[in-house]
Amino acid sequence: MDELTAGVVVAGAGPTGLMLANELALAGVAVVVLERLPVRTGLSKALNLQPRTAEVLDLRGLLGRAEERSFATVADGHFSVIPVGYAGWDTRHPYQVGIPQAQVEAALEERLAEQGVKVLRGHELTGFEQDADGVTVTAGDLRVRAAYLVGCDGGRSAVRKALGLPFEGIEGRGHGVSADVRFSTTPPGAPTEWRSMGNMVTSLRPGKFIGLIPLGEPNLYRLSYGDRLNRPDDLRAEVPEAEVRAAVRERFGDEVEIEEIRWVSRFSDDSRLAATYRVGRVFLAGDAAHIHFPAGGQGLNLGVQDAMNLGWKLAADLTGRAPAGLLDSYETERRAVAEGVLQNVAAQNALIPLTPDQLALRGLFRELTAIPEVQRKLSGMVSGLAIHYGPDDGVEGARLPDFPLDTGFASDLFHSGKFVLLTKTPAFAPHPEVVVAEVPELPWPDVTRVLVRPDGYVASTTGSTDGWLK
Ligand SMILES: Cc1cc2nc3c(=O)[nH]c(=O)nc-3n(C[C@H](O)[C@H](O)[C@H](O)COP(=O)(O)OP(=O)(O)OC[C@H]3O[C@@H](n4cnc5c(N)ncnc54)[C@H](O)[C@@H]3O)c2cc1C
Incomplete structure (x- = not known):
């Protein structure tokens, strides 16, 4: 049996695990990443980075790598495929980056390798035991002893199951199918560039939907279709090619031919939270x-931001700098965000009409989204820009909107993954772990200084590290 030791074992090298491993490596924590699959699947799956995720990657100098690999810049987000703009949000990234999940993973794994961490592929976590001092993780004939284990192993998480944790929520009734398909010609009415979510998806019959998103190669599209009320008995069974072809025929007629199905996957509309x-x-x-x-x-966006929240807290704990309660704030903050997302997803599902009166309700809802305050509310939810970790809507707990400095942008100061003190007046003796910058202005005119957490949220307006760093 091979044995390793580490500060943290990360189980799963999807976007969440890779982001977390990067954060830990940046902070100098020894990290072991176990991945069940021998090679990356290359499946495109998620197609977008929301504005807050773009900001978060920018805080670590990673956004450029993602944008180099992107195939589209999408001017708006959507709520049940009703476009919602990002106007009015103070962000340098008021758009979605169109990028396949596989490319996000490739960018994160590239950076991780530069930090000296290699993903251990073909290593499935098969068990673990924890005691007062650490966790012993087993992956086949490898054993790793670490202070912490983080299960980033996806919806069927072996870690969650081994903990016996209830996965609470709702079992949906419907299903969706996603496939990357290449057509012989451009389907009638289909966009050739992805610039907005407007008219991307149509409803054919009550509860049913189908849509195409162009993927940046001639006649290559993300086909999505689904049914809110029906699902096959076995959701995990292979999706028959004939079913995909029939869905396309029903929407676009016989003349649109599928030349290639690159991958296809069925997913449920279950909604669950640990x-x-x-x-x-x-x-x-x-x-x-x-x-x-x-x-x-x-x-994907939720997962990357979970990782951004947890990484610096684990690192602070492992270097003896975490005050009491810091590690538990991960659950307090991020579970509440996930609860909000599950709620907004449920509301979006309810806007896929099943009856004529629900169709009327959707029409009315669409009209209401023209009201700027409604747009802001909805875009704040899906973009992640409205996330606030404070007890009220004050400056403490708010995200720091990026702003220009003589030397670049405030976000550049976060590349090292440390706390940042932005101050309009000369700084008092700062904590040695804090990056200090004197700035002429702050996004809040009445505030003189802010201590900002490594994940870009305001910790305090006094500049004090009390309660944040020992
Ligand atoms: C069709 C589809 C479309 C989607 N579209 C979007 C979208 O447009 N935008 C968006 O934000 N999200 C989208 N999502 C959701 C997004 O893909 C997921 O939220 C995202 O993959 C979650 O990342 P993760 O790293 O948490 O988990 P995963 O991506 O599931 O990664 C988990 C990793 O853990 C590995 N693993 C599993 N078990 C073990 C084990 N025992 N030991 C070691 N490794 C293990 C797996 O092989 C995998 O590599 C979509 C999902 C689907 C299916």
Whole structure:
């Protein structure tokens, strides 16, 4: 049996696990990443980075790598495929980055390798035991002893199951299918570039929907279709090619021919949240902690931001700098965000009409989205820009909107993953772990200084590190 030691074992090298491993490596924590699959699947799955995820990647200098790999810039988000703009949000990234999940993973794994961490592929976590001092994780004939284990192992998480945690929520009635398909010609009415979510998806019959998103190669599209009321007995069974062809024929007629189906997958509209995100030395993040129908394009985004929240807290704990309660704030903050997403996804599902009166309701809802305050409310939800970790809507707990400095942007100061003190007056003796910058202005005119957490949210307006760093 091979044995390793580490600060943290990350189970799963999807976007959540890779982001977390990057955060830990940046903070100098020894991290072991176990991945069940021998090679990356290359499946495109998620197609977007929401504005807050773009900001979060920018805080670590990672956004450029993602944008290099992107195939579209999408001017708006959507709520049940009703476009919602990002106007009015103070962000440098008021758009969705169109990028296949596989490319997000490739960018994150590339950076991880530069930090000296290699994903251990073909290593499936098969068990673990925890005691007062650490966790011993087994992956086949490999054993890793670490202070913490984080299950980033997806919706069917072995870590969550081994903990015996209830995955609370609703079993949906319907299903969806996604496939990347290449047509012989451009389907009638289909857009050739992805710039907006407007008119991307249509409803054919009550509860049914179908849509195409162009993927940046001639006649290559993400086909999505589904049914709110019906699902096959076995959701995990292979999707028959004939079913995909029939769905396309029903929408576009006989003349549109599928030349290639690159991959196809069926997913449920179940909506579930882990009862808790932490049991002793074991945490859950990403789909391991929450699953939902991919309405609004939020799942990958939620996972990457879970990782951004947890990474610096684990690192602070492992270096002896975490005050009491810091690690538990991960669940308090991120479970509440996931609960909000599950709620907004449920509302989006309810807007797929089953009856004529629901169709009328959707029409009315669409009209209401023209009201700027409504747009802001909805876009704040799906984009992640409305996330606030404070007890009220004050400056403490708010995200720091990025702003220009003489030398670049405020976001550049976060590349090292440390706390940042932005101050309009000369700084008092700062904590040695804090990056300090004197700035002429702050996004809040009445505020003189802000201590900002490594994940870009305001910790305090006094600049004090009390309660944040020992
Ligand atoms: C068709 C489809 C479309 C989607 N579209 C969007 C979208 O547009 N926008 C969006 O934000 N989200 C979207 N999502 C959701 C998004 O794909 C997920 O939320 C995201 O993959 C979650 O990332 P993760 O890293 O938490 O989990 P995963 O991506 O599931 O990664 C988990 C990893 O853990 C590995 N693993 C599993 N078990 C073990 C084990 N025992 N030991 C070691 N490794 C293990 C797996 O092989 C995998 O690599 C979509 C999902 C689907 C299916």
